[in-house]
Amino acid sequence: MKTRVYVTLKGGVLDPQGKAIQNALGGLGFSGVNDVRAGKLIELDHDDDVTDAAIEEMCKKLLANTVIENFRIERSA
Amino acid sequence: MKTRVYVTLKGGVLDPQGKAIQNALGGLGFSGVNDVRAGKLIELDHDDDVTDAAIEEMCKKLLANTVIENFRIERSA
Numbered sequence: 001m002k003t004r005v006y007v008t009l010k011g012g013v014l015d016p017q018g019k020a021i022q023n024a025l026g027g028l029g030f031s032g033v034n035d036v037r038a039g040k041l042i043e044l045d046h047d048d049d050v051t052d053a054a055i056e057e058m059c060k061k062l063l064a065n066t067v068i069e070n071f072r073i074e075r076s077a
Numbered sequence: 078m079k080t081r082v083y084v085t086l087k088g089g090v091l092d093p094q095g096k097a098i099q100n101a102l103g104g105l106g107f108s109g110v111n112d113v114r115a116g117k118l119i120e121l122d123h124d125d126d127v128t129d130a131a132i133e134e135m136c137k138k139l140l141a142n143t144v145i146e147n148f149r150i151e152r153s154a
Contacts, residue, residue, distance in 0.1 A: 006118055021119065021139070030135055032124035039118035041083055042098065047109035058107055062098070 001048050003055055006072040007064045008039035039069075078125045080132055083149040084141045085116035116146075 009015050015037050022036040042063055044055070055073055064071040086092050095113040102110050119140055121132070132150055141148040 008118065008120070018119075024139055025135055028135075028138055030127075030131060032127040032131075033121055033135075034124065035122035037120040037122075039120065041085065041116035041118045042095075043085070043114040043116065044110055045112035045114075047111065050107075050109040054107060054109075058102055058105075058110075061105055062101055 001046055002076050003044045003046065004074045005042040005059055005063055006039065007069050009037060010068055010070055013068045078123055079153050080121045080123065081151045082119040082136055082140055083116065084146050086114060087145055087147055090145045
């Protein structure tokens with residue numbers, strides 16, 4: 001069974017990586033990009049008996065830094 | 078307008094970051110996780126007149142390394 005975890009920076013947190021991407025896009029001649037935020041996508045392949053609660057616990061303990069990051073869990077087949 | 082770009086490693090490519098996450102999860106006592114793949118999530122906030130083709134070009138030129146990575150574009154409102 002596969003689960004995807006999306007980790008994104010919270011609103012007010014500065015994102016130097018995103019800014020660097022934005023500047024690089026401008027340098028390459030792409031215009032019209034007003035903001036870029038960089039996040040993480042973590043794909044877990046796990047046994048079927050791993051519960052939603054366990055995955056949320058993984059996010060809180062390891063995958064996301066909940067002080068500055070939000071996470072979203074998406075289970076699939 | 079917002080667009081999300083998901084960048085993931087291609088199938089055969091080794092993923093040391095994912096392996097490290099998997100080992101750390103095991104060390105924290107989470108069992109049943111068989112594989113972890115780490116990818117990137119890039120959120121672009123751009124003008125409405127930026128075309129799909131332009132975003133695909135951004136992915137190919139900067140956001141993804143198409144030799145080892147796949148990308149998926151998801152436009153939203």
